[in-house]
Amino acid sequence: MKSTATQLGAAQIKRTFSWVDVIVLLGVFGLLWTILHFGRGMVIQFDENQSPAISTDIRSIPYYAGRTVLRMWLAFVFSLLFTFSVGYAAAKSRAARAVILPALDILQSVPVLGFLSITVTGFMALFPGSLLGVECASIFAIFTGQVWNMAFGFYHSLVTIPKDLQEAATNFRLSLWQRFGTLEVPSSMHSLIWNSMMSFGGGWFFVAQSEAITVLNKNIKLPGLGSFMATAVENGDNTAAVWAIVAMLVVIIASDQLIWRPLLAWADKFKIELVESGDAPKSWLYTFLRRVYIFKWIDEKISGPLSDASIRLKKALARLEIIPAHSRGAAGRWVSRLLFGMLALWVVYQMIVGVMAAAHAVYDHVSWHQFLRLCFLGLLTMGRVATMTILATLVWTPIGVWIASKPNVARFAQPFAQIAASFPVNMTFPFVVGFFVAAHISINWGSIVLIAMGTQWYILFNVIAGAMAIPNDLKEAATTYGLHGWSLWRTLILPAIFPFWVTGACTAAGGAWNASIVAELATWGHTTLKAEGLGAYIAEVTQKGDTPMIICSIAVMCIFVVITNKLLWRRLYEHAEKRFHLD
Template sequence: MLLAAATASLFRMLAAYVLSVLTALLIGSAMAKNKTVESILLPILDILQSIPILGFFPAALILFVTYFPERIGVELASIFLIWTSLVWNMIFGVYSSVKSLDPSYDDLVKAYNFGHAARFFFIYAPVSRRSLIANSLVSWAGGWFFLTSAEVVSLGSSEYRVTGLGSFIIEQFNSGNLLGFYLGVALLLLIITLTYFLIWNPAASKNLGLNLPSFTAVYDKIHDIVAATWGGLGELSLVVEKKLKKFEKILGFLIRLSILVALVIFALNIIAGLGSIGLPNFLPKMLAVLYEIPITLARIVFILLLSLSLSLLVAFISYRNVLLGGALSIIGEILASIPAIIWWPLLAAIALGYSYGAYIVSLIVFLQGAFWYLYYNIIVYGLSSIRKDLEELSSVYKIRGVPFIRYVFVPSLLPSIATGALSAWGGAWNASVVAEYVVVGDHSIDIGGVGALLNRLAIQGDVEGLVVSALLLSSVIVLINKTLWSRFFKYIEGKYGGED
């Protein structure tokens, strides 16, 4: 049973990851090369990436459980929910890669009359490889982080479970089977470790130039299979596109019409949904969210400062000692992937045994959701951006210790710190749904905040309240992103953007 659960979870992770890569390539390249698509999808994605996983529960139930046989629908819903925790940063990675393409590529496309398929398979996908691999390190960890939430979809009296390692671990703990619980956690850690050693570390080492402990044989085989499959699909798409060339205008019209119809139906459903809520019900729900948001916001600001301090400490250790840095990277990869909700039963003695125990465990879960974004951005991109000439000057003039950190080390990392901090900001908001409320055995732990509110609404089956709360929370996050964070990025760009 345990092996079957582990296999099922790994399959869902792989299925969600493949779907995320394809989604990222399609949407990211489309946004980068079409201003109309960019103007429509960019603000929508800003909102979607800010919605915690609980906010997608109603969509998962409506899209899959309602229209498919229950067993298939629940499985698809679980993959969809994992996909929501993987895909957003991958889309923006592809978008930035294709957006920054040298203009000479566009001249090449026009000169050789490349079709959409040729551009997608042989230009946009290859140029996005580095960003996809870099973002996959964080996304893969994020998928495991929300695995349990995706394998148990609960909304009011309706609860849907799939066989999986995350649901198995929680069930074993709640039933009092501690041996099964610890065996499940041990197997989870083993799978996470193996996937990094056999797949992600070799991928990062070969494509990003990182020196991570790994075994390359499995990755090389997978790379050959994926390359052959992708090349075959590319060649096939060229043939199909050539055959359909004479129907290009008709197909383009049908595609645009289908998208328009889908958007209209979606908008009408949203309007109908808001109409069913009614103003008297809408206002109290909105006020409840606005009351809880500052509580979570204060926690997240503290978490960001703590994450930044820890990330800089680990980065400095890695910078000074390569071997120790490699060991810390492996530990980080494993810890980053532990599903958030598993920390609660693992540390149940602390959470339930002390007056402030729940806040301590909540702090750890929040850190899980935020710290690794800063960590990976600084380790993967930041350390490689420290200029050699500054290092040599520091050595010549014997600038060490605090002056080196203040005037050379931290300023060199600022662009990576900014990018990582923004991602950590979003990750912390998403983590709030598992950091502020949890059921451990017969005990419900509720420390307040917007994450706890979303959980209470889901337990009550208040779909309208859940949707309103998730959208309002997303709007607040986007508003802060477009004001405070955008100014911070402009400052970084103005101060360091011109440096070679």
């Protein structure tokens, strides 16, 4: 990890309380008040026969934006917890990896509408008479739009940690928590932040679906920017649609300035290189927060003493030797294995029951002719997904490498790329549908553009992350050997970014299947354009509430995605891990 004399010198400067700490404390209390203010609306009474009315008055936009942002960040927190636990288990246990990776492949392929169809009724039953049930379903839907890319990216980062660092951690006899906190999370931080940015954008992409829930003959709209936009789309209200777009742009830019850019500047110290890079990411907020003393005071006066007391208590209990140390370790392992086994059996049992019930419903109501028709529609959608992935790779790989090589450009390109990645495709319908109609462009081809608008950015973000993660000493070595042009790309750039590209392309392809549900059935007011494909079919049967066909069509989509992942992406992951591993 990087450690420079400048950083050490800055750390030695003695600081005391100042006006900066007052501003930060006011900001923290303001944030807590904001969370409580918008959170109160999540627990009001609710009657599913009388959904909350959504106003398209622009004066309601600030409140709706706050409700949406709260849902997005709650979903992100759960996504982060899932990423750390599941990604870590997959990287550390071969048995867990054999279950987790295929499960993630399947879950990634399930459309957001599929999760909503399954969870809305369950969450509403869990919180009867309260809006919290629908809020939980909405947050869970946003969670499913964020989490898979983060989990795959974290897993990939863990399995590609340089061996010399792993051996050093072993030689220092670091505990699991110490190893996790001092090696594994810092080593994956750069990739994790970029994937988090992309995943947060993925949540925005499906925010309209998650807030304007139209499944199983239910039409429920939660207060938020997504439902505001959905109502504007239904009414053909161009003014409201434009204001919703402006509000979303403001929120995304604020997130970039207040969250992502400071995190990138902070994470630069975890970059693995022997020679410090000349241009580091900069953030005005990170520079400001480095002057804060209150956090250091809390660490010295509260957290530090509590941690020391905990260590002393642990040592005192260990000296009692009530149970021999080797017995405690063995007993703990057996108890954890027993609990894990019981949990796994319960999950498997519930899955078998659910699959059997779904299979019975499909068998009774779906004919072979309908199933073959679904497979044909799946092939059409797969062709669009493949076309998008290839074109996005050819276009965004050189652009992403160029952006990463120019820190000044990256500072300006990052928010624009994040805005584009976060832009819900249905917000383009006022312009795209009209353009397709005026230009006589078939939606069968135009849907490829709509799919790309929501998913090509996974490739761009991962390529940027991979190129920025190239150690500066390798860049200097390439310069010393006179590498340039294609020889530089072939020997340094492509091998360095390939593992990141695999993560981005795999997630983009998986996200494209999900995006096809929105892109293949574009509606604006009374105008509807429908492409022949599995995505449009799923959107139609979901709105009708045809449960057997919902199950069958989603199952067909899952089969296509899982087969593609097994035959293509999994092999590319293994190739990247074996061939392009930095040691």
